[in-house]
Amino acid sequence: MNLATATHLRSDAPQRPSVAISLTGISKQFYDQDDQVVDVIKDITLDIYHQEFISIVGPSGCGKTTMFNIIAGLIPPSSGEMLLFDGVYSMPKKGQVGYMLQKDLLFPWRTILDNVCLGLEIREMPKKQRHDLAREYLDRYGLGDFCNAYPSTLSGGMRQRAALIRTLVIDPDIILLDEPFSALDYQTRLILEEEILSILRDAGKTVVLITHDIGEAIAMSDRIAVMSQRPTWNKKIYDVGLAKQHGSAMGARKDPQYQPFFDAIWADMDIQLGGRP
Numbered sequence: 001m002n003l004a005t006a007t008h009l010r011s012d013a014p015q016r017p018s019v020a021i022s023l024t025g026i027s028k029q030f031y032d033q034d035d036q037v038v039d040v041i042k043d044i045t046l047d048i049y050h051q052e053f054i055s056i057v058g059p060s061g062c063g064k065t066t067m068f069n070i071i072a073g074l075i076p077p078s079s080g081e082m083l084l085f086d087g088v089y090s091m092p093k094k095g096q097v098g099y100m101l102q103k104d105l106l107f108p109w110r111t112i113l114d115n116v117c118l119g120l121e122i123r124e125m126p127k128k129q130r131h132d133l134a135r136e137y138l139d140r141y142g143l144g145d146f147c148n149a150y151p152s153t154l155s156g157g158m159r160q161r162a163a164l165i166r167t168l169v170i171d172p173d174i175i176l177l178d179e180p181f182s183a184l185d186y187q188t189r190l191i192l193e194e195e196i197l198s199i200l201r202d203a204g205k206t207v208v209l210i211t212h213d214i215g216e217a218i219a220m221s222d223r224i225a226v227m228s229q230r231p232t233w234n235k236k237i238y239d240v241g242l243a244k245q246h247g248s249a250m251g252a253r254k255d256p257q258y259q260p261f262f263d264a265i266w267a268d269m270d271i272q273l274g275g276r277p
Helices: 003-009 064-071 112-118 118-122 127-138 154-169 184-203 212-222 242-246 249-254 258-268
Strands: 019-030 036-049 053-057 078-084 097-100 174-178 206-211 221-225 233-237
Touching: 019 064, 019 118, 036 127, 036 206, 053 064, 053 184, 053 212, 053 233, 064 097, 064 174, 064 206, 078 112, 097 154, 112 127, 112 154, 118 127, 118 154, 118 242, 154 184, 184 212, 184 249, 206 212, 212 242, 212 249, 212 258, 221 258, 233 258
Parallel strands: 036 233, 053 206, 053 221, 097 174, 174 206
Antiparallel strands: 019 036, 019 078, 221 233
């Protein structure tokens, strides 16, 4: 038996995590109103691991949302390759990728129950079956008493929780979060950070958070990918893991490493202040 085989068979040998999404040399160009090519994403190469919580941070306008849309399968890259699990990724299979945007986008004329059922209804699941499944999820995540309420009667945090449940009920493998707390007040954001982190950990999902909020990323993430100014590329990856270590986002915020992470990531983002880096 050679050394490589012996190492492979050792129970204490480090295990390489499974890759959920692999991005290799991804770039994206658009045409402006004068038909000039605008480079938004220059070259992104990144592996996103199974059941990890990774955040993508970068300066405003650097192309984070474009990256989100490419991962979601909403737009194709101009070049490069994306692999989802074992297959070449072009458009997501039904239920494989779910996403939650800045606004909850709940239909005001539908009850919370019927809003949560939307994806199941599109899949043509029978009404009783989808209502039973949606009630199960609403009960599990603390909104069971609001099944028959309308979105206008709920707080902003409760509506965002309902939007997350609507995403989870279709059982996607990967959850994409695009600035989901940006429209909420600070106290509600902290509470919802904790709730959503707990829900997603329990559900065993792979999560990609797009955010400009460095503190939010540190408080929730296993890893953070820092993007450059546009045209964007991934400058640096930080292994954080404070939320997993403490079992909560608030615990992560209180950790002595929180501020050093914040300072280092801020420096890497190359944000211009008053004309100076």
